Amino acid sequence: MSPPPHGVAGWPYGRSPPGPARPRSLPDGRPWPRIRIITVAHADAALAGTVASVLRQDYPEFRHDVLAPRTGRAAVERILTDPGPDHLLWLAAGDLLAPGALIALALEASLAEVDAVAGLRVLFDHAVRGLDGPDRAAEAGGRRSARGGILWRRDGLADHADLDPDGMLNEGSAWSTTSENRRNLIGRPALLHRLLSDLPPPASGLSIVSLTGTGTQGGAGVAQRRLAEALTLAGHRIAEVTLSGRPEAAEWRDVFPPAEAAIAATAPDLVLAGNLHGATRSLDVVGRLARRGPVGLVLHDLFPLTGRCAHPRACGRAAIGCDAACPTPDEYPQLAPGRIAGIHERKRAVLAGAPVGPEVRSPARSPAPWLLANSDWTLARARELAPPGTVVEPIRLAFPTAVFRPGDRAGLRGRLGLPPDDVLILVSSVIVDGPDKGFADLRAALQAVAKPGVGVVAIGRLDDPARLGIANLFAPGLIADEAMLAAWYGACDLHVTASRHETLGQTPIEAGLCGVPTLAYRTAGLTSAVIDGVSGRLVPMRPGALADALAALVDDRATRTRLGAFARIALESRYSPAAAALSLEAVFRRLGLGDGAAHPRFAPAMLGHFPFAADLRTGATGTVPAVSPPLVRRLRRAKQMVFGRRMPLFVRRCLYLAGTLRRRVP
Structure with missing residues (x-):
C-alpha cells in the first residue's frame, strides 16, 4: 500500500504514529492550555x-x-x-x-x-x-x-x-x-x-564548504557533518573539505595547500568551519580564507578563543592572554609552552580581521570570521573572550530525530541482552574517562546508587572498565552506528553526566530524543542541552549533589517517565535538522548572505527526519573511530600510568617524525 501524498503513513485515519505518551500536565504542574x-x-x-x-x-x-x-x-x-x-x-x-x-x-x-x-x-x-x-x-x-x-x-x-x-x-x-x-x-x-496551485521554484541556495580539521568522526566532527546535512536539505550546495590527514603534525602545521586550493576552486559563498584543532593549533588558515569570502567558525569548543585548550576550565588566562604559564600544555590539543602566547595573539588577530603571517606588514584590515555559538553559555563566553567587534551569532545543532527516537524499551533490552527489570543508568562519551568528563564525580555518584536491581551502561572508550567500580556494568564500547547507539539509549531509564566543560553537550540531547532524561551539573552549555525540569534535572556543582539527585531519580519511575516524555517533545522541536537549518538561515539574513527576502523551503526528504514520516531517514555509520585492538588499549593504559593524560613534547615530536618517515617510505 502506497503512503498517502502528505507522507505520514495512515494519517489521519489509520494507526497513530509512534510518539511519547502525553504527560497529564505541563512541566511546572499547570494544566495544558485550552x-x-x-x-x-x-x-x-x-x-x-x-x-x-x-x-x-x-x-x-x-x-x-x-x-x-x-x-x-x-x-x-x-x-x-x-x-x-x-x-x-x-x-x-x-x-x-x-x-x-x-x-x-x-x-x-x-x-x-x-x-x-x-x-x-x-x-x-x-x-x-x-x-x-x-x-x-x-x-x-x-x-x-x-x-x-x-x-x-x-x-x-x-x-x-x-x-x-x-x-x-x-x-x-x-x-x-x-x-x-x-x-x-x-x-x-x-x-x-x-497545495491548490503550483509552488514557485525555491530560491537558489548558497555554495558552502564544510571545513573540518581531520574529518567528521568524534563528537564535534559528527556535529559538523549533521549541520552540513541540514543545510543540504535546505537547498544549499555543500562540499566537504578536510585540512589534513596528519593529526600528529597539527602542532607544527599552519598551511594546507591542497585543501586551500580545493576551496579556492569551489569559490564558495561561505566556508563553514569547525573542529580544526585536530589539524592545526592556529587559525591562520581561517584568516586566509576570510580574505576570499565569508567564513563562519562553529564553536564546537572554545579552542578558537584560547591560546591552546578547548576548554579553559577554571583558568582565567584566556581573558588576559594565554602564555607559557598555561597549566596544561601537554593535554590535548597540546602545544609547546613557548609557542602559546604567539598562537593566542595570532588567533585574536584573525578574529579581529588583522593580517597575520607574511602579510603583517600590510595595514589593511581583512574581513573577520563569524563565530557561531551552539548554546547560550557559549554565546556569552565567546562575547567575553573574543576581540571587540567580533560577530558572534547563536545557532542550533542538528540531530537525526528519526533515528534517535523512543522505542519499545522491553524489546530493546531483549535484543541487546540487558536485564529486563533493572533500572539502567546510561553514561556516554567518546572517551568515558576523559579529563573533561568529571570521571571521579561520575564514579562516586554511580557507586552511591549501586545495589541489586540497578545497572550501568557505559558507551564509549573505557580502557579499564574496572575503574568504575560497578559490578552490574555493561560496556559495549564505542558504537559507530547511530541506529545502534539509539537502541542502547532507548533501552536505558536515565542518562547521567558529570561533565563541567561542554559548550552544549550532545549526549543529553540524543538521550532525550530517545525519551531518556538526563541528570547533569548546572554549568556551561549543559544548561541548554538539559532543560531543567523538562528534559532532565540540573544540580549545583557541590559534593554529593549528583549522587543525591541520582538516588532520587533511580527510586522515582514516574518522574523519569514524565521527564522522558517532555524531553522527546521539547528537544525534537529545538534540535531537529530543520531547526538547525532555520537558525543558520536567520544568521545568513542578519549578516546579508544570500537573498534575505527569499522564503526558506526544505527538500521533501526533510520530512523523513520525523518518526511519523512514512519514509524515515536512516542513521549514519562510522561516527567514531574503530575500537582499538587489545594491545593498543594495554599500551594506552600503560602510558596513562606513567604520564597520565598528558603527552610530553619529546613524545609528540617522535610521533611527528615517525609519521613523516612513514609517508615518505613507498
Whole structure:
C-alpha cells in the first residue's frame, strides 16, 4: 500500500504514529492550555480528514469550531473576546494537523512564553513537494497557503486579528507584525498543507564548504557533518573539505595547500568551519580564507578563543592572554609552552580581521570570521573572550530525530541482552574517562546508587572498565552506528553526566530524543542541552549533589517517565535538522548572505527526519573511530600510568617524525 501524498503513513485515519505518551500536565504542574481551533467548512474541501486530524491529537483541552462560509467573522470576533481559550489556531478545511502538533506547539508556547508558535508546513498535492514555515511578510491576496497551523495566544492577538469575511485570520500579516522576540518557529511539522496551485521554484541556495580539521568522526566532527546535512536539505550546495590527514603534525602545521586550493576552486559563498584543532593549533588558515569570502567558525569548543585548550576550565588566562604559564600544555590539543602566547595573539588577530603571517606588514584590515555559538553559555563566553567587534551569532545543532527516537524499551533490552527489570543508568562519551568528563564525580555518584536491581551502561572508550567500580556494568564500547547507539539509549531509564566543560553537550540531547532524561551539573552549555525540569534535572556543582539527585531519580519511575516524555517533545522541536537549518538561515539574513527576502523551503526528504514520516531517514555509520585492538588499549593504559593524560613534547615530536618517515617510505 502506497503512503498517502502528505507522507505520514495512515494519517489521519489509520494507526497513530509512534510518539511519547502525553504527560497529564505541563512541566511546572499547570494544566495544558485550552486551545480553540477554527475551521471554515467550504463545500469543496476534504473536511472529514481535517476533523479527524484534530480528534487524533491526544490533546486534553481543545474545542474545534467548524464555521459556515461568509458567516464566520462575527463568530470569531466573539471567540476573541471569550476568556475561556488560552490559545487560538486556524486550520483551513482540507489541511491536516500533523501528528502530535498541538502538544508540541502548546509545550513550546508555555516554555517560551510567546504570543505565537508555528511549526513547519508539509506542502503536498500528489506527493510531498517540500516543507517550509510561515512567511515573514503578509501574502498578497490572502492566498490560502498563508493560513493555518500557528498557535496564537488569544490575549496577544488583539492587535493582529485581520479577519476575512469567513473568519479566517490573515496569518501572514499577523506573523510579520508580531515582534520576533514574541514568536517562535519550532523545527518539526505542525501542518500538512494541501497545495491548490503550483509552488514557485525555491530560491537558489548558497555554495558552502564544510571545513573540518581531520574529518567528521568524534563528537564535534559528527556535529559538523549533521549541520552540513541540514543545510543540504535546505537547498544549499555543500562540499566537504578536510585540512589534513596528519593529526600528529597539527602542532607544527599552519598551511594546507591542497585543501586551500580545493576551496579556492569551489569559490564558495561561505566556508563553514569547525573542529580544526585536530589539524592545526592556529587559525591562520581561517584568516586566509576570510580574505576570499565569508567564513563562519562553529564553536564546537572554545579552542578558537584560547591560546591552546578547548576548554579553559577554571583558568582565567584566556581573558588576559594565554602564555607559557598555561597549566596544561601537554593535554590535548597540546602545544609547546613557548609557542602559546604567539598562537593566542595570532588567533585574536584573525578574529579581529588583522593580517597575520607574511602579510603583517600590510595595514589593511581583512574581513573577520563569524563565530557561531551552539548554546547560550557559549554565546556569552565567546562575547567575553573574543576581540571587540567580533560577530558572534547563536545557532542550533542538528540531530537525526528519526533515528534517535523512543522505542519499545522491553524489546530493546531483549535484543541487546540487558536485564529486563533493572533500572539502567546510561553514561556516554567518546572517551568515558576523559579529563573533561568529571570521571571521579561520575564514579562516586554511580557507586552511591549501586545495589541489586540497578545497572550501568557505559558507551564509549573505557580502557579499564574496572575503574568504575560497578559490578552490574555493561560496556559495549564505542558504537559507530547511530541506529545502534539509539537502541542502547532507548533501552536505558536515565542518562547521567558529570561533565563541567561542554559548550552544549550532545549526549543529553540524543538521550532525550530517545525519551531518556538526563541528570547533569548546572554549568556551561549543559544548561541548554538539559532543560531543567523538562528534559532532565540540573544540580549545583557541590559534593554529593549528583549522587543525591541520582538516588532520587533511580527510586522515582514516574518522574523519569514524565521527564522522558517532555524531553522527546521539547528537544525534537529545538534540535531537529530543520531547526538547525532555520537558525543558520536567520544568521545568513542578519549578516546579508544570500537573498534575505527569499522564503526558506526544505527538500521533501526533510520530512523523513520525523518518526511519523512514512519514509524515515536512516542513521549514519562510522561516527567514531574503530575500537582499538587489545594491545593498543594495554599500551594506552600503560602510558596513562606513567604520564597520565598528558603527552610530553619529546613524545609528540617522535610521533611527528615517525609519521613523516612513514609517508615518505613507498
